[in-house]
Amino acid sequence: MFVTPFSFANQPAWVVRSNELAQPVLQAQARYSPEQASANGQEEFDTAVADLGPHLYERRKADSDKLLLKLKAERTVETDPKVREDLDILIGAVKDDEQTQLLQRQNLLQFINVAQVVYYGLDAVLEPRNKPERQAKALVRLNRYAGLEPGYRPLADLARERTEDDLKRHGLTGPYIEDIKQQLENTDAMLKGIREDFTNAKVKGWEQPYAALEQQLHAYTEWARQAVLPRARNEARQPPAIYADELKQVGVPIGPDELIQRAGADYQEVLGQMNAVAGRIAAEQHLPSSDYRDVIRMLKKQQIAPADMLPHYESRLKQIEAIIRREHLVTLPAREAHIRLATEAESASVGSPFMNPPRLIGNTGEYGEFVITVTNPHAQSDAKMDDDTHQAASWTLTAHEARPGHELQFDSMVEKGTSIARAIFAENSANVEGWAVYCEAMIEPYMPLDGQLISLQSRLLRVARAFLDPMVNTGRITPARAKQMLIDDVLMSEPTAQSEIDRYAFSSPAQATAYYYGYTQLRSLLTQTQLALGKGFNLQAFNDFIVDQGLLPPTLLKLAIEQEFVPEQLALMAKGKVAGK
Template sequence: MSRLSFGIAVLLASGGVFAATPEWVARSDAYTQPVLKDTGKYQPEESTELGDESFDTGVADFKPRDYERQLADTEKRLQALRRERAAEKDVKVRQDLDILIDSREKLIASMKLERQYLLNYVNVGELVYGGLRALLDTRNKPARQKLALVRLKRYAGTESGYTPMATLVRARTEERLANKGLIGPYVGEVEEGLNNNATYMNGIEELLKKDGLSGWEADFAALKAQVKAYDEWVRSRILPRARKEVRLPEPVYVNRLVNVGVDITPGQMIERASFDFQEVRDQMQVVAGTIAAQRKLLSPDYRDVMRELKKTSIPADQLLPYYRERLKDIEGIIRAHNLVTLPAREANIRTASPAEAARTPAPFMNPPRMIGNTGEYGEFVIPLANPNAKSKERMDDFDYAAVSWGVTAHEARPGHELQFASMVEQGMSVARARFAFNSANVEGWGLYSEALVLPYMPPEGQLAALQIRLLRMARAMLDPMINTGRMTPEQAKAFLMKEVVLSEPFAQSEVDRYSYRSPGQATAYYYGYVKLRALKTLAEIELGERFNLKAFNDFIIAQGILPPELMKQAVLEDFIPAQKAAK
């Protein structure tokens, strides 16, 4: 999701002022460039999201022997990186080479495991929507947006030398269908993809019209027809092979945990998170009792108090102004209590389109481009509904007054918006910004940010923020419980609605996430948060009265997106000694 690369200079927070790239960063980036090119060769859409314009007209490689070719290239790159690591003398550059080596080792392990066990399902409608949306992003310059017309032609196969994407994906999948030992995709994933593709096609058309491009109509009509035909093939060939049992093979699930930064077993995760779930629920009960007494509510139970808070819904046309005002409140708290350094500019907040909501039915950070950034920043995006809901119940989880405190702290400031903006403004090696990335280090900071602001929120804001934290504990329990067969998605959904007080649409999006959207990823919030809070405690013990919270948080932000173990190393070897020397 979030990646970063720079050439000779980076834009600083003051605006228009440039600083030279440190020599070690330039050396590191030179080692990283071939790895970036490998990514672009097979997944150019991902490179587009990174900001690497050299792949903006490319399309995903589903030509014959795509797996064998990518695996061979990755193994060759890994050997080259190991040789370079052995010869490199600079400590920081060696650390970046370790990051690159680890990323290649994980990619190879993942490719082999999924090839061994799974019949992969590719939703062509979602694939082409993502690839075109990345180019049609309003933050891109018009010349880059126009390249979407080239990618569109190549997706549709209307350019000479290109086969329709739907035809290539179908051919590769047919090859795998012959292996009866492979486990099919989860039936819910396939059905959701089929249901959402009309929304994705409408989303593409709206983006093309919005950007004022011309000459795309025939190519888009061809692509739309191809996606429709592909979906019919999916119904006849993939749905019969889809598995009814949601759980993944254990080696595949454990590998996915590793890839998001979790290095403990599913059983250990369940045990730890179950304990913390009880702790947070007890904290909620204390705060709920205070609110119930103040408001003279009939019930002090946290579930009933949360339902009362949700009644203060904000009309859709007032939601953005409300969140912007809440951000100002939080920024005032941050400055008053010296929590972290803030930039002078305002953060970007907007609501999601229907296609974006279908793809990500919860508040999210749309990161800035991380390669070739010229001042673009991330966007805090708020969906107003979940198109994948199983009922007509309203999603009331993000549009009431109290919840705006925790959501804004997580997605905007001091959370993800500040996290990614710091990377853009300070600059850092591509390896640290792109290949050290995992959900634990990103989402750990988001949840940590909520905790920074929570003591200064009003009681209603505290209760809603604790509810968000409770959800993260629930995720860390339920995701592995579903994927180890200890709970069904239906049971998990009922638990979320009863104990975490989620609406039906949001609870549905949560269990979809654990079941097939991204099994294992939801556990990373909790795990990254635990690691970061433990690291803060360690620094406090080491420094005693010399510990400075703002200095610690600024240091963490300045490291970019480092995995927990590398972040710990940086704190122990750089931050703590520097603080001791400065006092």
């Protein structure tokens, strides 16, 4: 079945052609990970379940090799430069995935977090943004997860067999013990989230297959405690080839040593800026200390009541939108953004505020959501998670997650339309998170002083991530020492610091470095474009162009700026016009 992205947007011919070429890649991805396909919006896979059958690696490798031959053949005959660029994105995505599969097979003892796979697979179909007829398909997927439909076996049994295959192979590195423990602890939270999803969607007949699945997941958890925990490693450090590949996956092409060196220097620069702003706040408010730590502790006391959380963030968004329009920073859509509080399952799985993106294929009007988390079930103390719940913090968090950050970036792709290659296969953390941190810096000069200080605190965290994550993953610092630095010097609460360290050590190694790397690439590109255009440079036109490119990685975005944006702006300047006003 042919699927089209952004169904209510008019598509230029090159996008239509590119999307045709992307279909085999989408189908190949969906064959093994239909849950991700559902999240992307491919409804024809809503009842399918992850393929964990025997000889999984060999089957995926064979399919990838065939797909690469087909894509490369198309590349040799394609004449449209944009389509050729998208074919390069598709070829790169397939090759990168194949390399990742190989490295993991060579190095790692795989353990599959079945509870999380099942939760996300069902949540993608049951979520409130979907129509009731789509939500009803979750019942079929649930029965297949539980092995209650002919031709299907329980997913937990298949996952166990794949790990048992690896247990027979020598020389593989086991999962990090803290990762395994947390995954097993999360089982009940994932099951609760599934119950709530079915109940809220009012789907009938889920209770019996759910009871079977619940029993299977608890048995899988108990087996993992007996069979996998003894093989777990006690340190976060990963095999070097695995961490290098993880950096590449998130869009960071430089190694750990260079990251540590660059970010270590920038960390000191941000500290200096923070103390300067803190000094101004202390002088204005006659505070006893001007040290940034003391000033931030004072600001954190201005907590938002739980009942006021949503209204406060909605009001803050209105203030930021007014700044964007007044200063001509970027073009805003006419509709409102969506904000909500996280569920318990989302808090257990994610642990920090996030953007829940819209479906990017077959979209019929669904938009992204800025989701606020206020608890971390894995916190190791009773300390309050107060980092995003005080008034000054809402400035930078809203700019990052909502507008002009993630929500604008993703929903603009839906409204304006872009190719599948650029929306899905070009996506990495550097181009997504880099834009969001860039947006924080864009709004910062117009914030009040307290908002500026917390915005700088957020940037300090981005920079700290860029050296702490590689240090943890190369064994140069323990997770405990890195966590203490985040608490003492970045002024994070213990629950948020724990979520950060879990991210570095096991939940998403390398991903946290992409915020800093993507941000520095965009800021550098901004400077180069300003130099190229001089007094004719227009920030709104520049930012609109970046948003219009979808999720191009930094290298391709730089080419687009040089080959399209700058010549177009120079032509307008020659005619006495300035775009974006």
